[in-house]
Amino acid sequence: MVRTKQDVERLEAELNRIHESIDISSEDLFNYRIKGIWQRLKISSGKEQLKAMPIDSGLFEKGVPVNSLMENGFQTMKDIADQEPPDLMKIEGIDENTAQQIYQTVTKIKESVYEQAIPRVNPDEISDEDFSLLESIYKKWHLLKILEELQAKFQEYYEETIPDIEMAKKQKSFFGALFQPKEEKEKIRSAFANLNRSTHQKELEKIKKKLDYMLDFEVSKEELKKHFETENAFYYTEIEKATDFDSKNISESLPPEVVEEVNNYPFDTAGLNITLRNYQIFGAKYALRYKKTLLGDEMGLGKTIQALAILNHLAQNKQGHAVIICPLSVLANWKREIELRSNLQTFVFYGSNRLEQFKAWQEETGVLITTFEQAVRMQVEEEHQLHALIVDEAHYVKNPNAKRSQSVYHLANLAEYVLFMSGTPLENSVKEMQQLISVLQPDIAKELSEEMLLLQPQAFRKAIAPVYLRRNRKDVLNELPDLEIIPEWVHFGEEEEKYYQQAVKDEQVMAMRRAGWQGGTPEKSPKLKKLLEICENAKEKGHKVLVFSYFKEVIQTISENLEGQPHRAITGDVSNHKRQEIIDAFSEDEAGSVLVSQITAGGVGVNIQAANVVVLCEPQWKPSMEEQAISRAYRMGQSRNVVVYRLLTEDSIDVAMLEVLGEKSNLFDLFVRDSDTATRILDEQEQEEEEASLQKKVLELEKERLTQGVR
Numbered sequence: 130m131v132r133t134k135q136d137v138e139r140l141e142a143e144l145n146r147i148h149e150s151i152d153i154s155s156e157d158l159f160n161y162r163i164k165g166i167w168q169r170l171k172i173s174s175g176k177e178q179l180k181a182m183p184i185d186s187g188l189f190e191k192g193v194p195v196n197s198l199m200e201n202g203f204q205t206m207k208d209i210a211d212q213e214p215p216d217l218m219k220i221e222g223i224d225e226n227t228a229q230q231i232y233q234t235v236t237k238i239k240e241s242v243y244e245q246a247i248p249r250v251n252p253d254e255i256s257d258e259d260f261s262l263l264e265s266i267y268k269k270w271h272l273l274k275i276l277e278e279l280q281a282k283f284q285e286y287y288e289e290t291i292p293d294i295e296m297a298k299k300q301k302s303f304f305g306a307l308f309q310p311k312e313e314k315e316k317i318r319s320a321f322a323n324l325n326r327s328t329h330q331k332e333l334e335k336i337k338k339k340l341d342y343m344l345d346f347e348v349s350k351e352e353l354k355k356h357f358e359t360e361n362a363f364y365y366t367e368i369e370k371a372t373d374f375d376s377k378n379i380s381e382s383l384p385p386e387v388v389e390e391v392n393n394y395p396f397d398t399a400g401l402n403i404t405l406r407n408y409q410i411f412g413a414k415y416a417l418r419y420k421k422t423l424l425g426d427e428m429g430l431g432k433t434i435q436a437l438a439i440l441n442h443l444a445q446n447k448q449g450h451a452v453i454i455c456p457l458s459v460l461a462n463w464k465r466e467i468e469l470r471s472n473l474q475t476f477v478f479y480g481s482n483r484l485e486q487f488k489a490w491q492e493e494t495g496v497l498i499t500t501f502e503q504a505v506r507m508q509v510e511e512e513h514q515l516h517a518l519i520v521d522e523a524h525y526v527k528n529p530n531a532k533r534s535q536s537v538y539h540l541a542n543l544a545e546y547v548l549f550m551s552g553t554p555l556e557n558s559v560k561e562m563q564q565l566i567s568v569l570q571p572d573i574a575k576e577l578s579e580e581m582l583l584l585q586p587q588a589f590r591k592a593i594a595p596v597y598l599r600r601n602r603k604d605v606l607n608e609l610p611d612l613e614i615i616p617e618w619v620h621f622g623e624e625e626e627k628y629y630q631q632a633v634k635d636e637q638v639m640a641m642r643r644a645g646w647q648g649g650t651p652e653k654s655p656k657l658k659k660l661l662e663i664c665e666n667a668k669e670k671g672h673k674v675l676v677f678s679y680f681k682e683v684i685q686t687i688s689e690n691l692e693g694q695p696h697r698a699i700t701g702d703v704s705n706h707k708r709q710e711i712i713d714a715f716s717e718d719e720a721g722s723v724l725v726s727q728i729t730a731g732g733v734g735v736n737i738q739a740a741n742v743v744v745l746c747e748p749q750w751k752p753s754m755e756e757q758a759i760s761r762a763y764r765m766g767q768s769r770n771v772v773v774y775r776l777l778t779e780d781s782i783d784v785a786m787l788e789v790l791g792e793k794s795n796l797f798d799l800f801v802r803d804s805d806t807a808t809r810i811l812d813e814q815e816q817e818e819e820e821a822s823l824q825k826k827v828l829e830l831e832k833e834r835l836t837q838g839v840r
Contacts, residue, residue, distance in 0.1 A: 423596060559582055674744060
């Protein structure tokens with residue numbers, strides 16, 4: 130109860146303490162903590178890099194006695210990083226001038242390394258500083274909304290209470306009150322009555338309880354680790370916001386005026402249930418600003434999310450009729466992502482009820498999802514509203530004579546906003562790029578030519594800047610963990626060797642490729658034995674495994690030998706809906722789980738960051754197929770280092786394929802390549818012809834080897 134002036138003063142002091150506690154728990158304070166920890170982690174990461182930098186005479190000015198430094202125990206830049214000039218002058222042969230030169234050179238190198246260092250948090254090796262960083266971000270995420278509500282409640286309470294406190298403080302002693310005007314004494318009594326109202330007291334208790342919850346809030350290391358594993362991208366987005374840590378390469382290939390126009394474009398994220406990375410915001414705003422564009426981001430950067438953000442923005446602005454055209458294999462994933470990440474209504478133009486779905490979409494508003502094949506049947510005319518068209522894997526429609534291309538072009542002509550998406554690099558096939566751009570912005574397409582790209586590359590890039598945007602993983606995902614590709618070589622089992630030699634005699638290339646799995650058991654099949662060892666090792670480390678093979682027969686053999694494997698293998702026979710259910714169950718399953726998939730079914734268009742061990746059971750004719758499979762795990766949101774095992778058999782078609790493809794050691798180079806060195810896109814007929822040619826060449830090599838008995 131508040132009875133006396135002293136009680137009032139105590140209440141006022143308590144409110145001031147609450148006010149102060151709320152003020153210091155601001156978003157700015159959360160960001161300040163995050164930024165401070167990030168800077169310490171950058172320095173720590175930089176020191177590790179300095180350890181790996183040997184002292185080299187090329188780093189210093191001519192005349193610096195590098196040998197003297199090394200003779201005195203300074204082997205790396207880390208060893209010398211903290212040495213002041215007086216310390217260096219103790220070394221024989223180093224005078225004051227030389228010491229200053231060394232100090233200045235080392236300081237510049239150190240500062241540059243620290244500035245460019247990108248800390249990475251490994252959930253399997255979380256340091257105390259890592260934990261502090263993640264904890265600060267988690268608290269910001271969990272408490273900021275509570276803080277905002279608390280601030281509003283307290284402000285309302287404070288504004289209502291302060292007038293009564295000020296009036297109650299005018300209470301005087303018994304004798305002093307004798308000389309107070311009656312009206313003032315009445316106001317004082319009313320103020321005390323207000324301060325003692327039960328509702329008033331209860332409101333203060335609620336505020337104090339909520340504040341105590343905030344101040345005492347803790348999160349366990351295990352809970353934090355689990356949240357980071359599933360929401361990895363969210364954490365790095367928050368780091369970007371708090372620290373200005375961001376890739377300088379998000380848009381560096383674009384002209385400054387394009388970048389400025391895109392950055393200034395208004396963008397509405399209301400209704401989105403996902404945190405966008407800065408480069409994704411830029412990509413969405415780019416597509417909205419230039420209306421008809423081609424997004425060529427490398428696999429794993431979240432083109433789907435950027436497209437969804439575009440559709441959401443348009444829906445928020447009363448432009449809600451949209452069509453998505455995609456391969457059948459990812460139709461279910463598109464529907465799921467839209468429903469999970471937004472409030473947009475979805476309709477599917479596929480199957481027996483497609484016409485009912487189409488009619489409902491026309492009458493209502495939302496996103497109509499269909500496939501390239503079904504789009505041919507879809508009758509959208511000029512009188513129908515079509516605000517936006519999204520085309521996933523747009524390189525499927527680069528042939529203007531194909532029916533599916535013509536149906537897409539018709540829709541693109543009707544839509545106000547069009548986004549073609551293709552993770553396949555287009556720069557090395559100007560004609561194909563030109564064809565797609567001609568559908569989007571024909572005036573730009575007319576300017577382009579192969580000669581322009583070769584002779585005036587800067588002019589070419591400037592010309593396509595308003596229509597084509599491509600970013601690579603290495604440019605925008607600085608936090609992406611390491612990727613290691615390990616070839617695992619084994620020999621044939623005894624029965625497998627006989628099977629293989631017969632397959633070569635019969636000129637059965639497919640049988641030759643499957644020979645390393647014909648043993649059927651780990652005792653008779655070294656490849657299978659090695660695979661089971663990899664899976665067991667991953668289980669012991671708490672990791673999940675993705676296994677890819679081209680052949681259903683191989684998948685069946687593997688599935689039969691995986692003990693207690695709960696997940697059905699993904700093959701071309703599995704429906705899209707069931708495929709997504711399998712992936713979701715695998716993602717939720719305990720560590721050590723294995724998911725086996727046909728590389729043509731699960732290697733494209735699905736995201737499985739829950740796994741960080743990938744096994745490729747045999748080489749593929751198209752290295753890009755392996756790249757796509759790896760990208761299922763090695764993509765935005767992956768928090769662990771990814772290890773890829775390539776199972777290969779000595780003295781077999783595996784060796785011949787790698788030799789012919791020039792692939793024996795450079796899959797890693799292919800995977801992290803810059804788009805400028807990417808192989809050009811082949812159409813379906815060209816791909817078939819090239820594969821047939823490769824098969825013929827490989828078969829001849831193997832026949833010759835077996836005849837001569839040598840490789």
